[in-house]
Amino acid sequence: METAVVENPATSKDTRWKLLTATMRRHGNRPHALIESLHTAQEAFGYIDDVAMKYVAESLRVPLSKVYGVATFYHYFTLKPQGKHTCVVCTGTACYIKGAGQLLQAMEEKYGVSAGETTEDGELSVLTARCFGCCGLAPAAVIDGAVAGKLTVAETLERLDKVIGK
Numbered sequence: 001m002e003t004a005v006v007e008n009p010a011t012s013k014d015t016r017w018k019l020l021t022a023t024m025r026r027h028g029n030r031p032h033a034l035i036e037s038l039h040t041a042q043e044a045f046g047y048i049d050d051v052a053m054k055y056v057a058e059s060l061r062v063p064l065s066k067v068y069g070v071a072t073f074y075h076y077f078t079l080k081p082q083g084k085h086t087c088v089v090c091t092g093t094a095c096y097i098k099g100a101g102q103l104l105q106a107m108e109e110k111y112g113v114s115a116g117e118t119t120e121d122g123e124l125s126v127l128t129a130r131c132f133g134c135c136g137l138a139p140a141a142v143i144d145g146a147v148a149g150k151l152t153v154a155e156t157l158e159r160l161d162k163v164i165g166k
Helices: 015-026 031-045 050-060 064-073 093-111 153-164
Strands: 085-090 124-129 141-143 146-148
Touching: 015 031, 015 050, 031 050, 031 064, 050 064, 085 093, 085 153, 093 124, 093 153, 141 153, 146 153
Parallel strands: 085 124
Antiparallel strands: 085 141, 141 146
């Protein structure tokens, strides 16, 4: 789902722009609504592109550089479209020691996708996070929103094959 290039998103008939506009208006188009507005854009479009960032910057009267800085600082936000399915691998100390690196390497070998990328067919995005806070389950991953712990390479690939239909 891409944001369409529109002259004025505020007057667009696309309901996703209307959701974003409503979020900003609910907060009086004030700069303090930046993070919530970016969350709304992310939820509506699946990612935050340049058009959305410019619209948020203009609407909230904050510099585009600040919007970009916030969007790139927080791990939740993404600036490019994600795959139909996601696998977020924890790379915190416990998970890394227990094999997170091998999980990522196996996914790269089998699906041809590195951390932070999406497969060419758009089916799978592989992401990393610093820590899930479930170190006792190391190595852990979140596959399509479900936490999976004490993963082996074989189990991880099997779970991914199930969700992407291979």
